Amino acid sequence: MNKKGQLITFDFSTSIILLIMFTIIIVSVIIFSQKLDETKYYEFELEYVFDNFENNLKYADPINNIAFISNYRIDEDKLKNFANQVTDIDSYVLGTISNSTDSSHGIGLDENAYDTCLYFRDENGFIEIEGKKALGELKNGDTCHMYFDSGDNPCENYKQATSFIKPVLLDKHNVAENKIIQMNLVVCKI
Amino acid sequence: MKKGQVSFEYSILFAFVFLLFLVLASAFYYGVKKTDSSEYIADNLAKEIKIKIITASLSESDYESEVKIPEFIDGKEIKLEVHTSPDNILYIKQKDSGLTLSRAFLPIIDTQVLPDENNFNLVIKKSNNKIDISSS
Numbered sequence: 499m500n501k502k503g504q505l506i507t508f509d510f511s512t513s514i515i516l517l518i519m520f521t522i523i524i525v526s527v528i529i530f531s532q533k534l535d536e537t538k539y540y541e542f543e544l545e546y547v548f549d550n551f552e553n554n555l556k557y558a559d560p561i562n563n564i565a566f567i568s569n570y571r572i573d574e575d576k577l578k579n580f581a582n583q584v585t586d587i588d589s590y591v592l593g594t595i596s597n598s599t600d601s602s603h604g605i606g607l608d609e610n611a612y613d614t615c616l617y618f619r620d621e622n623g624f625i626e627i628e629g630k631k632a633l634g635e636l637k638n639g640d641t642c643h644m645y646f647d648s649g650d651n652p653c654e655n656y657k658q659a660t661s662f663i664k665p666v667l668l669d670k671h672n673v674a675e676n677k678i679i680q681m682n683l684v685v686c687k688i
Numbered sequence: 689m690k691k692g693q694v695s696f697e698y699s700i701l702f703a704f705v706f707l708l709f710l711v712l713a714s715a716f717y718y719g720v721k722k723t724d725s726s727e728y729i730a731d732n733l734a735k736e737i738k739i740k741i742i743t744a745s746l747s748e749s750d751y752e753s754e755v756k757i758p759e760f761i762d763g764k765e766i767k768l769e770v771h772t773s774p775d776n777i778l779y780i781k782q783k784d785s786g787l788t789l790s791r792a793f794l795p796i797i798d799t800q801v802l803p804d805e806n807n808f809n810l811v812i813k814k815s816n817n818k819i820d821i822s823s824s
Contacts, residue, residue: 513701520709524716542735549746594796603745603795603819606738606776 546605547591547614547683548664554595555580557602571667572618572681581628586635588614591683615642615652615684618668625668625679637688653686660685723787726762730780730789733757737778737810738792741821744814745795751814754824759807761789766806770821772797797821 555565562583566576589595593609594602617632618625624646627633632642636652645652653659662683669676737755744751757768761780766789769779773796780790800821802810808823 509698509701512698513705516702516705517708520705520712524712528716543738543742546742546746553746600817601796605742605745606793606795608793 543605543607544660544662544685547662547685548681550602550605551591551683554590554593554602554604557595557597557600558590559597567666567681570665571669572679574668574670578628581630581633584633585641587616587633588612588635591616591685611688613637613652613656613686613688615646615686617642617646617682617684618666618679619682620677620679636686642684652684656686656688658687660687723789726764726782727789729761730766733761734778734780734790734792737812738794740812741794741797741819744812744819747814750816751812753812754809755812757806757808757810759805768802768806768810770794770797770800770802772800795819 552567555567558564562579564576564580564583566573566580584590588609591609591614592605592607592612594604596602613634613636615632615634615636618627624631630641630643631646632652634642636642636645638655642652651659662685664681664683665678666681667676668679733755740753740755744753759765761782765783767779767781767783769781771777771779776794776797778790778792778794779788781788796819798818798820801823802808802821803823811822811824813820813822
């Protein structure tokens with residue numbers, strides 16, 4: 499026959515083990531929920547990408563003459579200047595731009611956390627700018643043009659993709675040639 | 689001692705531990721629910737502040753707007769922290785515990801002067817292309 503001391507020790511130790519298990523579960527859930535909280539982000543800033551882009555272009559060095567968008571109007575010559583001078587457009591779309599005397603304030607997004615592509619379309623498809631279907635560069639060093647030219651999705655290897663469309667007037671400095679087109683921004687979250 | 693008595697002791701201990709578990713679980717659930725509610729209110733407040741600062745950032749002309757900052761959220765006293773450039777971040781915390789209820793990344797903030805006590809109006813001002821955060 500077992501002794502009483504041994505039996506109580508067995509029961510007591512079983513209870514302690516259960517207690518420890520429950521405590522661990524509860525503490526783990528508390529810690530896990532706090533970790534989730536740390537990774538919470540706002541995404542509503544993306545609503546302001548077109549406005550930020552237009553605002554940032556005003557702060558680019560005037561000598562470069564690249565502020566191509568103003569009040570739904572795209573200046574084709576300035577757009578070509580932009581395409582020739584800027585390869586990575588992330589800071590213009592999401593971040594901040596400075597010139598020698600002043601700087602923009604941005605919309606509170608980290609440009610390093612996103613890659614962006616800019617392209618224009620009309621009823622005939624892509625409007626090429628200086629031979630490119632899309633402007634912008636991705637994290638792997640490829641250009642957005644390479645993806646759009648081959649029909650691939652530039653955001654394929656990213657966590658999240660968001661597309662924005664804005665109707666604009668393409669100003670070719672000739673009233674007969676001006677036309678309404680779609681300005682498209684694709685934002686890929688790294 | 690009989691075998692039946694051992695089972696009885698075991699049952700009592702198990703019931704005690706299980707009861708303890710239920711108490712802890714319900715306390716945890718209540719805590720999470722309460723925190724969720726506080727975070728939801730704090731998130732909305734942070735979002736309101738951020739939208740106004742983004743509006744100031746994108747404004748071509750000078751801009752000024754105010755947001756009423758409450759003293760309490762869900763009965764807990766809160767603390768508002770605005771960190772200027774290069775951090776540019778807003779924290780809404782519980783004053784006692786320091787628990788962060790909400791945070792938001794902001795446009796570049798040039799200067800900020802906020803009081804230690806809450807229950808004030810947060811003033812967001814853009815002048816000469818500088819964004820300043822103060823209180824009134």
